[in-house]
Amino acid sequence: MNIYKTLLTSALLLSVSIVLSQQNQSNQLGGTEGYSIPHLKKQGNATQLIVKNKPYLILGGELGNSTFTSVENMATVWPKLKAMNLNTILAPVFWELIEPEEGKFDFKLLDDLLLEARKNNFKIVLLWFGSWKNSMSSHAPAWVKTNQKRYPRAKDQNGISQEILSPFGENNLQADRLAFKTLMQHLRDIDGKEQTVIMVQPENEIGMLPSARDHSPLANKKYNTKVPEEFINYLSKNKKVLVPEFHKVWSKNGFKTNGTWEEIFGIGEHTSEIFMAWYFAKFTQEVISAGKEVYPLPMFVNAALNAKGKKPGEYPSAGPLPHLMDVWKAAAPSIDFLSPDFYNPDFKYWNDLYVRQGNPLFIPEHKFDHTVAGKAAYAIGHYQAMGFSPFSIESSVDPHNEPLGRMYDLIGQLTPLITKNQGLNRMEGVLLDKENIGSIVRLGNYEFTFNHSYKLGWEAEAKNETWDMAGAIIIQTGNKEFYVAGNGFYVTFKNIKDPNLKVGILKVDEGVFENMKWKIIRHLNGDQTHQGRHLRIFKENYNIQRLELYDYE
Numbered sequence: 001m002n003i004y005k006t007l008l009t010s011a012l013l014l015s016v017s018i019v020l021s022q023q024n025q026s027n028q029l030g031g032t033e034g035y036s037i038p039h040l041k042k043q044g045n046a047t048q049l050i051v052k053n054k055p056y057l058i059l060g061g062e063l064g065n066s067t068f069t070s071v072e073n074m075a076t077v078w079p080k081l082k083a084m085n086l087n088t089i090l091a092p093v094f095w096e097l098i099e100p101e102e103g104k105f106d107f108k109l110l111d112d113l114l115l116e117a118r119k120n121n122f123k124i125v126l127l128w129f130g131s132w133k134n135s136m137s138s139h140a141p142a143w144v145k146t147n148q149k150r151y152p153r154a155k156d157q158n159g160i161s162q163e164i165l166s167p168f169g170e171n172n173l174q175a176d177r178l179a180f181k182t183l184m185q186h187l188r189d190i191d192g193k194e195q196t197v198i199m200v201q202p203e204n205e206i207g208m209l210p211s212a213r214d215h216s217p218l219a220n221k222k223y224n225t226k227v228p229e230e231f232i233n234y235l236s237k238n239k240k241v242l243v244p245e246f247h248k249v250w251s252k253n254g255f256k257t258n259g260t261w262e263e264i265f266g267i268g269e270h271t272s273e274i275f276m277a278w279y280f281a282k283f284t285q286e287v288i289s290a291g292k293e294v295y296p297l298p299m300f301v302n303a304a305l306n307a308k309g310k311k312p313g314e315y316p317s318a319g320p321l322p323h324l325m326d327v328w329k330a331a332a333p334s335i336d337f338l339s340p341d342f343y344n345p346d347f348k349y350w351n352d353l354y355v356r357q358g359n360p361l362f363i364p365e366h367k368f369d370h371t372v373a374g375k376a377a378y379a380i381g382h383y384q385a386m387g388f389s390p391f392s393i394e395s396s397v398d399p400h401n402e403p404l405g406r407m408y409d410l411i412g413q414l415t416p417l418i419t420k421n422q423g424l425n426r427m428e429g430v431l432l433d434k435e436n437i438g439s440i441v442r443l444g445n446y447e448f449t450f451n452h453s454y455k456l457g458w459e460a461e462a463k464n465e466t467w468d469m470a471g472a473i474i475i476q477t478g479n480k481e482f483y484v485a486g487n488g489f490y491v492t493f494k495n496i497k498d499p500n501l502k503v504g505i506l507k508v509d510e511g512v513f514e515n516m517k518w519k520i521i522r523h524l525n526g527d528q529t530h531q532g533r534h535l536r537i538f539k540e541n542y543n544i545q546r547l548e549l550y551d552y553e
């Protein structure tokens with residue numbers, strides 16, 4: 001009896017101390033009910049998004065720009081999103097609707113969005129369509145748009161006004177700042193407890209067009225004054241770690257630390273872009289810090305990627321692009337990370353540029369095409385990404401059979417394993433097509449050679465001119481134990497620690513994770529492993545397999 005009493009007392013004490021420590025944490029972070037508010041946390045070399053005290057992986061999709069403008073319009077959308085196994089939507093809120101009259105705020109649409117998302121069990125990444133949306137200021141309220149004296153516009157090199165608010169207008173900044181702060185205040189009040197909104201993206205695809213910089217009188221004045229000391233100090237302090245493209249630009253005039261923009265960086269469009277990036281980022285910093293003052297959710301910015309070979313001004317210039325990473329980081333330390341939007345195919349190239357300097361990867365937009373399923377697996381497996389999100393997600397015509405949905409199902413099942421192993425060199429991802437037929441991955445003592453399953457020539461589509469993209473995630477869970485998931489590949493093995501040893505399959509099972517427990521559906525051998533030669537998942541068969549290897553002489 002006594003032992004039970006002692007056990008009961010210690011259990012009670014333990015639970016009280018857990019609650020207390022959670023409350024302390026939540027007090028610090030402003031959360032409620034024992035939960036810290038969503039925040040970012042490092043694990044090894046990965047950055048995790050923590051939601052309700054647990055790492056969260058975004059299996060996302062971004063709504064088309066005008067989709068959530070009424071509850072009715074969403075009625076047919078939610079079932080589609082569920083069918084595709086999403087857990088998060090990226091959804092915009094519009095300055096013009098939130099503050100239709102100066103100082104008068106209307107949050108009805110946002111409130112509806114939150115209620116609907118909760119009812120349907122989705123989290124939200126909120127997009128603030130404020131001063132800029134795809135370079136333009138189309139979402140500014142009418143009282144801003146129609147008063148250009150008070151809210152000045154950017155001008156091109158011919159002095160022609162654009163429908164782009166100038167980042168040099170102090171009234172522009174104060175108006176956006178106040179609107180965003182009020183939005184975040186409202187969000188904290190209605191969502192601080194429930195935490196449906198887990199991150200915020202202030203502005204959208206900031207970028208200057210059709211010239212590389214703003215040529216309004218306010219901008220010209222700044223352009224001809226000295227580069228702010230704050231920027232120079234950052235560059236000097238971080239000289240060794242600047243991205244090579246930027247380092248090269250600064251080196252041209254001998255790493256000058258005093259002078260105007262042109263004196264330091266030289267004459268040319270590249271300098272116009274650097275100048276503009278600094279002031280866009282400064283403006284964004286002010287907006288973000290005002291929002292974080294009241295509700296410090298993680299906040300990131302996104303960029304329209306520049307097409308190769310185009311000059312500043314020919315693409316939306318000065319946004320949070322990889323070659324301007326240092327400028328954005330110097331000017332806007334409150335931004336948690338920079339993100340790429342993909343509407344061109346060079347997935348690996350751009351991601352490699354974005355993950356420099358420890359910038360965490362989250363892909364808020366990708367063209368919703370036939371490549372997204374493989375890329376979701378690759379981004380999460382290889383780049384340890386926080387999540388993935390194709391654009392205009394509701395446009396799926398067959399959501400129950402959507403490849404992305406099938407891949408999200410697998411990633412959803414694996415989430416506890418993925419988040420446990422993120423950043424610890426125990427997880428990898430693979431992306432294969434006809435141009436990239438094979439890929440080598442090393443985990444622990446083993447090397448895995450992944451090949452596109454069409455290389456076997458056993459599937460009819462192998463004869464096609466182009467090959468569908470295939471993607472895989474592999475996670476090491478023991479010395480010789482791995483989980484492999486995805487579609488369209490086969491994989492063979494080598495021992496890299498002792499190359500004299502050969503490697504065979506001890507066991508392969510196909511299964512599912514149900515409530516985080518592994519349940520075997522099929523034991524795979526014989527033809528299904530090519531008599532022990534490989535592990536394989538054909539293009540049409542999305543699944544998870546548990547692999548156990550052994551070595552032999």
Ligand code: DGJ
Pocket residue numbers: 065134204205341365391
């Ligand atoms: C990128 C933008 O960020 C989205 O809001 C949308 O306009 C898409 N482009 C359209 O392709």
